[in-house]
Amino acid sequence: MSHFNTCAVCDTAIGHQFLMCPSHWHLVPRQMKSEVYRCWIDLRAVAHLTLGPERQRAQAEYDEMRAAAINAVNERLQAREAYLRQHQAPPERTLPQRTPTTPRKGGHRADHE
Numbered sequence: 717m718s719h720f721n722t723c724a725v726c727d728t729a730i731g732h733q734f735l736m737c738p739s740h741w742h743l744v745p746r747q748m749k750s751e752v753y754r755c756w757i758d759l760r761a762v763a764h765l766t767l768g769p770e771r772q773r774a775q776a777e778y779d780e781m782r783a784a785a786i787n788a789v790n791e792r793l794q795a796r797e798a799y800l801r802q803h804q805a806p807p808e809r810t811l812p813q814r815t816p817t818t819p820r821k822g823g824h825r826a827d828h829e
């Protein structure tokens with residue numbers, strides 16, 4: 717088991733005690749954030765118990781809040797995307813251009829300037 721988690725929305729590595737990376741967590745409505753947090757605290761409070769109804773309930777509650785928060789973020793992201801598309805309709809999109817990136821190796825190579 718690693719000590720890292722990835723964001724529930726993107727692939728950013730985050731600490732295992734977090735649900736999302738900061739930029740996505742930021743999109744969770746304030747009230748929902750505190751709900752998720754409360755459920756998480758509840759879950760932690762019963763984490764020492766062997767799996768029983770109390771722990772199962774806390775887990776189920778947390779899972780539900782977690783899913784709701786992820787949903788809220790996805791909805792916001794979609795709404796933002798739709799808004800952007802509407803307000804600055806890009807000219808017909810072709811395949812994204814592949815811009816070759818030249819990784820700088822070493823760094824001491826003095827190319828002529």
Ligand SMILES: [Zn+2]
Nearest residue numbers: 723726737740
């Ligand atoms: Zn993220």
